[in-house]
Structure formats: C-alpha cells, structure tokens
Amino acid sequence: MERGAIDVGDLAGPFDLQATLESGQSYLWNRADGETYAELHAHGGDAWYETVVDPILGVTDERVAVRVRQQGGVHDGTLRWEASTDAEPLLTHLLRLDDDLDAILDATPDLPLLERAYDAYEGMRLTRDPVFPCLISFICSAQMRVARIHGMQRRLRETYGDAVALGDETYRSFPTSEQLAARTEDELRDLSLGYRAPYVQRTAEMVASGEADPLEAADLPYEEARESLTRFVGVGDKVADCVLLFSLGFLEAVPLDTWIRTTIEKYYPDCDRGSYAATSEAIRERFGGEFAGYAQTYVFYYLRAGGE
Secondary structure, eight states, X not given: OEEEEEEGGGXXXXXXXXXXXXXXXXXSOEXXXXXXXXXXXXXXXXXXXXXXXXXXXXXXXXXXXXXXXXXXXTTTOXXXXXXXXXXXXXXXXXXXXXXXXXXXXXXXXXXXXXXXXXXXXXXXXXXXXXXXXXXXXXXXTTTOOHHHHHHHHHHHHHHHSOEEEETTEEEEOOOXXXXXXXXXXXXXXXXXXXXXXXXXXXXXXXXXXXXXXXXXGGGSOHHHHHHHHTTSTTOOHHHHHHHHHHTSOOTTOOOOOHHHHHHHHHHOXXXXXXXXXXXXXXXXXXXXXXXXXXXXXXXXXXXXXXXX
C-alpha cells in the first residue's frame, strides 16, 4: 500500500472534499464512518472516503482501491491518501484538482443566487466519475433522494462487485457491464432498484455486448453527445446531461432536475421555454455558457440544503 499527500494550497483555487463528494454528483464513494449523504449541508469535514476505480485510459492502467481524507481548510489543508498505487494522478482526475476553480467561477455571471451558493460551499468542485458507473447511478436517480441513490449503488457493489484489498481492508468495485448484464430483473429488484431494474440490466447488456458505448459521447459536440446517451434504456435528456457533466467533462451541461426547474420558476422565469432543449439552452446562457454546469451544481446543492 502506498501513502501520500496533496497540498491544497498548491491547487488553483480552494478545495472541499466533503462538499465535492456529498453534493449529489457522485454515488461511488463511501464514507468510512457510514454517514455518506447523512447530512443535507455537508462540507468541511475530515472523514475518510473510499472507492475502487477500474482502469481509466490515460490515467491508470490498473484497478485501484483508494481512500482519501482532507485535513485543514479549503485553502491550506492537506489531502491524505492511501491506495494500491500512486493515487495522485487518479485523484487529480476524479476530483478535478486540475481545474482553476477561481477562474471558472469568475467566468460565470455576477448573479446574487450564484454568489450565495459559491460562498456557502467554497471549494466544491465537479467530479469526473468513470462513465459506466456514472451512467448506472443516474439511471437509478429518477424520483429518488440522494441517500437512496447512494444506497442502491452501494448494494450493487456489495452484491456483484469484485473484492479488492487495501491493507487490512477489503472494498468492492462497481460491477462491470458484463457482471450487471448477467443479472436478472428480479435480482436487481431485490436490491430495491424497483422499476429501474430492467433499465439497468438492458443498459449494461448494451455496453457489454458492444451495441453502444457511452464513451463515444465524449468526442461529440454537446447537443449530439446528449442525444447519443439517450440511446441507453432509462436515459432521457436529464440523465444524459448528468453523465455529460459529472463524467465526460461537458462543463456547460445543466441537468434540468426538480431543483433547477424550481430555480428557473423562482429566479429566472424567462428561461422557461417549454421544451427541455430550449429551456436547457436558456439557463445555460444565463449561467454563463462554458461553465454553466459548475454554476448549476452549486445552485442545486445550495437550494437542496435549504438555501434561498
């Protein structure tokens, strides 16, 4: 097992590990104390977070078990990690530590709602999750609270994922597309996936068989990328936007979930253009275009936790 540390002060902008991992972007990390998503207003904590990541092209050639915690502040703290290999490149990728957060937020409009959200969750970054687990997570997200979505993904890992050792601990990887495709609808329903079970099974089958690859979207223009992802069963425009934003690096994507639709109704009613595509385009423009997804994620977390 290897250990290391990343100086938050060396990053371009602040960083808050808890806000990043418990803001509804990622469901692939477990908090070691079992309290993932236990709080609505989660930031500034120093708990350990753990995950297993399969190979990512250009980042790691091997499956990596990693755990990380933040000690100190969002400007001068330290990210301490333990992993089966050097985890700094992997954490940089997954947690977008290479983003210039100050420059990104400065590039979004001076809107009072955004300023309040930025102040409340200083240092929250977007995630860059592996695409297949991200796709499955958000297929499971329909009409679900974040804690329940996380619970579904945890049960999938614990039931069908491979055991991976790190020191004296054993973690579970997220099931591969082949592992999930081999499951029956009833087996997945037994894990409380409900009506999402056939969507998960069929989407996994599409990926495992080579019928469709979600990574293909990464090389397409934004609108085409969103359309490409809707080929998968259980994936509409909102889920596609979530995958584009939280996995494939389309930082302009603004998923129109309940919270963002409420935001539009209350703060920016002129952005409601009827259809998903037109409304999404309008709120993207209001949030500054290129980094609108960053603005959206702060607003989503801020309002969900009771901000106004």
